[in-house]
Structure formats: C-alpha cells, structure tokens
Amino acid sequence: MPRTKRVKRKEIFALGNEAVAEGALLAGCSFYAGYPITPSSEIMEIMAQRLPSIKQGCFVQMEDEIGGLGAVIGASLAGRKAMTATSGPGISLMQEHIGYGCITETPLVIVNVMRGGPSTGLPTSPAQGDVQQARWGTHGDHSIIVLSASNVQECLNMTIEAFNLAEKYRTPVILLLDEITAHTREKIEIPNPDEYEVFNRIVPTMPPEWYKPYEETVRGVPPMPAIGSGYRFHVTGLTHDVNGFPTSRSDEVRELNERLFRKIDQFLHDVQIVEEISTEDVDVAVIAYGCVARSAELAVKQARDVGVKAGLLKLSTLFPYPRKATEKVMSRAKTIIVPEMNMGQISREVKRVNNGQVSVRTINKVDGQIITPAEIFKVITRV
Amino acid sequence: MNEIQGTQLIHKYLRHNKKFPHVFCPGCGHGIVLGSLVRSIDALGLAKDDVCIVAGIGCSGRLAVYVDFNTVHTTHGRALTFATGIKMARPEMNVIVVMGDGDSMAIGGNHLIHAARRNIGVTALILNNNIYGMTGGQCSPTTPSGSFSMTSPYGQMEQSFDCVELCRAAKANYVARGSVFHVNELDKMVTEAISNPGFGVVEIMTPCFTQFGRKNKYKSPVEMFNYLKKNVISQERYNDLSESDRDGKIPSGVFVKKSEPGIEEKYYAMARQVQEGI
Numbered sequence: 263m264p265r266t267k268r269v270k271r272k273e274i275f276a277l278g279n280e281a282v283a284e285g286a287l288l289a290g291c292s293f294y295a296g297y298p299i300t301p302s303s304e305i306m307e308i309m310a311q312r313l314p315s316i317k318q319g320c321f322v323q324m325e326d327e328i329g330g331l332g333a334v335i336g337a338s339l340a341g342r343k344a345m346t347a348t349s350g351p352g353i354s355l356m357q358e359h360i361g362y363g364c365i366t367e368t369p370l371v372i373v374n375v376m377r378g379g380p381s382t383g384l385p386t387s388p389a390q391g392d393v394q395q396a397r398w399g400t401h402g403d404h405s406i407i408v409l410s411a412s413n414v415q416e417c418l419n420m421t422i423e424a425f426n427l428a429e430k431y432r433t434p435v436i437l438l439l440d441e442i443t444a445h446t447r448e449k450i451e452i453p454n455p456d457e458y459e460v461f462n463r464i465v466p467t468m469p470p471e472w473y474k475p476y477e478e479t480v481r482g483v484p485p486m487p488a489i490g491s492g493y494r495f496h497v498t499g500l501t502h503d504v505n506g507f508p509t510s511r512s513d514e515v516r517e518l519n520e521r522l523f524r525k526i527d528q529f530l531h532d533v534q535i536v537e538e539i540s541t542e543d544v545d546v547a548v549i550a551y552g553c554v555a556r557s558a559e560l561a562v563k564q565a566r567d568v569g570v571k572a573g574l575l576k577l578s579t580l581f582p583y584p585r586k587a588t589e590k591v592m593s594r595a596k597t598i599i600v601p602e603m604n605m606g607q608i609s610r611e612v613k614r615v616n617n618g619q620v621s622v623r624t625i626n627k628v629d630g631q632i633i634t635p636a637e638i639f640k641v642i643t644r645v
Numbered sequence: 646m647n648e649i650q651g652t653q654l655i656h657k658y659l660r661h662n663k664k665f666p667h668v669f670c671p672g673c674g675h676g677i678v679l680g681s682l683v684r685s686i687d688a689l690g691l692a693k694d695d696v697c698i699v700a701g702i703g704c705s706g707r708l709a710v711y712v713d714f715n716t717v718h719t720t721h722g723r724a725l726t727f728a729t730g731i732k733m734a735r736p737e738m739n740v741i742v743v744m745g746d747g748d749s750m751a752i753g754g755n756h757l758i759h760a761a762r763r764n765i766g767v768t769a770l771i772l773n774n775n776i777y778g779m780t781g782g783q784c785s786p787t788t789p790s791g792s793f794s795m796t797s798p799y800g801q802m803e804q805s806f807d808c809v810e811l812c813r814a815a816k817a818n819y820v821a822r823g824s825v826f827h828v829n830e831l832d833k834m835v836t837e838a839i840s841n842p843g844f845g846v847v848e849i850m851t852p853c854f855t856q857f858g859r860k861n862k863y864k865s866p867v868e869m870f871n872y873l874k875k876n877v878i879s880q881e882r883y884n885d886l887s888e889s890d891r892d893g894k895i896p897s898g899v900f901v902k903k904s905e906p907g908i909e910e911k912y913y914a915m916a917r918q919v920q921e922g923i
Contacts, residue, residue: 340730496710
C-alpha cells in the first residue's frame, strides 16, 4: 500500500465536557447561550472563553435555561450554528422551546449531561434518567434525534455529528451524556480538518419572491435562509402552511406534521449510528450506551475470555431508536441484556422491538453509582 | 400627510398575500400600534430586510404576521430571548419586539428585567391593555386594583405593575409611555426608541373593549378611547397634581433616555480585542 503522508493529529488531555466544546467549534458552532448547571457547566465556561477569539463567535449567559434556548433559536434563525448545554432541571425548562425548534425546523444542538433525579436529585452523580424525556419531553408529537457518547473521544466526535445532523435535517439534536463521561479526563485526538465532514444547512438560491419557507423537497427538508439575508418570511410555533403562516386547514396541518416525521424517518440509515462489538457469533448480547457501554465492553471481553459467546451493541443514536440494528443482533442471540442507570428507559424500546422473541434481561441501577463491568459480567455468565 | 397617503404607506408594508382580515376586534388599539410602527420604520428609512419583528403570544403576537419584514412569532413570554439571540448574531439588524402586558411582565417578567439590565440593542413595544385578551379576559399584572376580569370576578386585589418604573430600575437605555389615542406622540416615541442604542421600551396604553371594557362597565370602545384621552397625561402635568388627584391618571412621555452602547456593541468590541491579542 502506498504510504500517504499523514498530518499528525493534535492530542489533548481533556474532560468529556471540554471535548464537547472542542467538537462544537470544529463543527462550526459560533453561538452559545445558556445557563450554568452542574455537571454541564464546563462546556459553557469553555465556550465563554473560546468564542470571542473566533470570527463572529458570540456567547451570552442568559437569565435562565428557557432564555438560553430562546437565544439559541434566535441565533440559529439568524444563520448561526448554535448550541446550549444543560442538565436535568434545565432540560425540563427547555422543553417548550425544543418543541418550537422542531416545528419551526431550526437546527440547534442541546447537550444534556444527565444527573440523578427526579427534581434537583443528585447534581454530581451519574444517571441515565432523561432518555425518554429527550424523546418525549416536549408536548405534541414530533420526531427528534437523540445521540449519546460513551468516552471522551466520542464526546468530540458525536458533537460534530450532532451539528451535522441538526443542519442536514433542520432539527434540534439532543446529545445525552452522563456525569461520568462528561467528567472523565482522557487523551483524545483532534481530527485534522480533512478527516471529518462539516455539513452546513442548505440555503435557498431562488429569488426571494419564489421562496416558500416550508415547501416539500426531495429530502423533505426545505432550504433555510438566515434572517436578514433578503428572504423575508414568517416563523411561528403555530402549525403553519408552506408560506409559514398559521393554518388550521386539516390538509395543511397533516402535510406539515407528516413531513416533520418523514424528513428524518426516510433517512434512518444516516441518522442511526451504532457500533457492534463481537456480535458475529453471539449467544448473549448486551445493548448499552453512555458510560455503561464502556463497562459492558469490558464485561463482554471478559466473558469471551471464559468461553461465553458475548457481544455488545453500543448505541450512539438513541432516537429514532435503531430498530434494524437491534433486530439483527436479536436474530443471532438467545439472550439480550440491557444494563442502564435508570429503571428501564431503553430496555422499553428493546422489548418493543423484540416483541417477545428472545429473552430480555435488564440491569437497572438508580443509586448514583456506575454499573461496573463485574455486575454485567455476572449477569452475562449466569444466563 | 393626508388620509390616503397614510393608508398607502401602511399597504406598502403589509403582507397582501396573507389571508386578511386580521384577528383584532372592533375597538382594539393594536392596529394603531401597527400603523405607528410602520410609520416609524418608514420615517427612519429602514430597509425591509434589515428589520426583524419578534412577537410573543396573544393578540399582540399576531401583529407580526401582517407586516412584510423578517418576522418571528415566538413562545409566550420569551420573545425577548429570541430577540437577544437574533441581535447578538446579527447586530446590524433592527430588532423590534412586540409583546402584551402579560407576555412581558408576567411570564416574561424575568426576561424583561434582564434584557434591560443587559442593555441588548432591541426595541420592546409593550402593548398594555390591562388584560389577557386572546385567552379570554383573565387579569394581568397590570390589571388595575379593583377592576374586574374572568379571574378576578370580585375585583382585582393585587397591585399592578408599573412598566416604566420596572424598566427604569432595571437600567434600560430608553423608557417611554404613550397611548394609542395620542398617535403623533406615539410615533415620535417609537421612532426614537428604534434609533436609540441599547434596550428601548415603549409602553403603549391600548384599549381592549371586548375583554376589559365589557367587564368594567365601559359602554363602547369610544368611551375607552375617551378614558385614554382624559387620563394619559404628560409626566409634567402628572407631577404637578396632588397625590389624591393622581388616582387613575397615567403619566406619559419619555422617562429615560441614555445613549450607552448596547451589549452587542460592547461584546464585539471585546471580541476584536481578544482576536487581535490586545
């Protein structure tokens, strides 16, 4: 093989939260607004420091999380790649605006470093309790993309991915992290500019008077001009027609709502990111995400060492739930184990896909402690 | 300006393809505010593309639908936060926020205070009709004590907010109060608020006959306009009145006018320094 000259990647020793900020800047994020909350605050602190030094970079500390996401939506409408980061109570406050982002098709990234709950809960302990909230937290029916990361390198990679998907599908993307991933410090590599893709939203090229802001396209995603760029149109959280004006005509209402689902659902192969680890000849498959996926990876390896045919399906996309990948693993395995730091929020999806075909075991832990490799290993070798 | 010219001017800025008629009831003052806004923008010679109207929820929130600018109809009470994002992202835009009294001082009270404190370069028009109109006539933070609404059927017991005092205390750059009866004055205030740097607030007293008037024994919209005519008085006249005569009177005029730079100006000046390594 010919040796191509590779530029050595820059290496840094970073927290998960720092990697998120780094990834956001690599993806072209130039606007951050939010409100500090443990365990996500480092993301905000780094953005406050870094954004003024990049061209047009802008940072605002708002009066609360509602204001934070409001400002992010405003900035995104004005043409910026924008993000906010928060944790449990903050994400609850943001829910109305997440729905607004969905119906107005505003690209934005929300990082939720999950903490124990409900309510103020355990601010500095890990948990995975916001999984279903990320999917169904806001009112009304809508599609949304939810990603997760299980180590610091993935924090960086998945943040870039989150921005790309947000821009590509004109939708809010939620990146769910847990306190362990966010507060682990590891060596990571910063990819060189030619090693990752940056997707920018498609802007209209037709004359402004031809432009219809919510018209159907082949991909289902209408082009999006920035406020102030010569395309004047109305943006509203009300159900709107193709011109962006409020409507209650059932055909127009149906058309919009169906397109909001369709634009994501017809590209599941692009949206659903999973990783399979030794699942080719699997008897017992673990399905995990976040820091638990890391424990599971070690447990699977240890189980292989003692002769159990174990494998791992690591979910980087949580929603739309990767049904196909799950079915593929299920067709091979006799038992599925779903360990998670909640009372069963992803296992609910797994059981829905499974529909009673194979045995699904859950490991649920809600004591503010991580699920250890030993705990998963024990269950793998017992079944 | 004669009447025909005035109407043509408004037509220049309306969205003719939008399904008119509008949602405002007969006797509502919101259309007058819309006229005032359009005249101010025209007087300042702003290009349509350089103006962004951000509106909250309720009757006043619908105002944004009718005018041919960049328009954003936001969530209840949060219009100022969206406007903050737009203004910070595009400081060259003229961002004008239209809110109701509930929108700006109840659910959005915190955002109003902090927009003023932050001195973000947007103009806030607060359409104060002392009631929740679109939701069906419940009391608002500015419903006068003793008056009636769907949720104060025995008379409002709470005190009402004074928008001007609130914004002055929160350090807004420009604070004024006018009424839809005193249109020429209102035009001047709106024009001045848009051209002034930093956060500008114009509280506009406007009648809601359908929800407020009916429950408080006003016989017609005309009577409500007459109330504004009689009771919205200049702050100089107001200050000359004795304490007992002030009851029911509403002082108007420009209360605060500073020309400190908005946060967006300060921020990008700082960013330039950071980028140049100063």
